[in-house]
Amino acid sequence: MLEALVDPVRRSIVTQLDASDEDIKCGAFDIQVSKSTATHHFKVLREAGLIRQHYVGTSRMNTLRRTEVDEVFPGLLDALTAHQAKER
Amino acid sequence: MLEALVDPVRRSIVTQLDASDEDIKCGAFDIQVSKSTATHHFKVLREAGLIRQHYVGTSRMNTLRRTEVDEVFPGLLDALTAHQAKER
DNA sequence: ATCGAAGTTTGACGGTTATCGTACTTATGC
């Protein structure tokens, strides 16, 4: 899980999800990588238990598993987003 | 800093330091890598700002920079050690 | 039925990084 959060692209995905109050589809994230690379990152995040995905038509929606993550790693997401916010 | 904490050996070093109330010299850690590899990890941790080092004779003592780390990344170390403790 | 939009899969490439052994430095103890 920590390993999933090391990559800056994946961190960006997580913080964008955390900042939004709605699910976000894969193609709608603000990331500068190719589609195939994006797919790879979503897979890593999913297998790490950080996000959940479900299809809506051809789009795959992403949900942050906030409470579940907080359960196994209390404080981590807060620490991350707090640090991210401070850097802006 | 997050990147420094990805490696399992370095995480182990950090948690061992956090669990101890005294500084620990490089050779006294419970890690299964060669001396030269250990030196490498200590260097990474030092440059990431996670530890501080000072010599005592021929031994190099390691100190966790607890408060400084908490300052730039509140909650991270707590989350780490809490999670580690839960896994034991 | 056909076309396009959204993702996935696969294979390849490149860079970073963890690892080790060996040789070196420095300090302590005899």
Next chain:
DNA sequence: GCATAAGTACGATAACCGTCAAACTTCGAT
């Protein structure tokens, strides 16, 4: 002084990981 102990420096090697392009699948719209 000399030997030993504790780290460091330096290559070299191997594995991992992020990246992309290309070919493919699937769903929806026209």
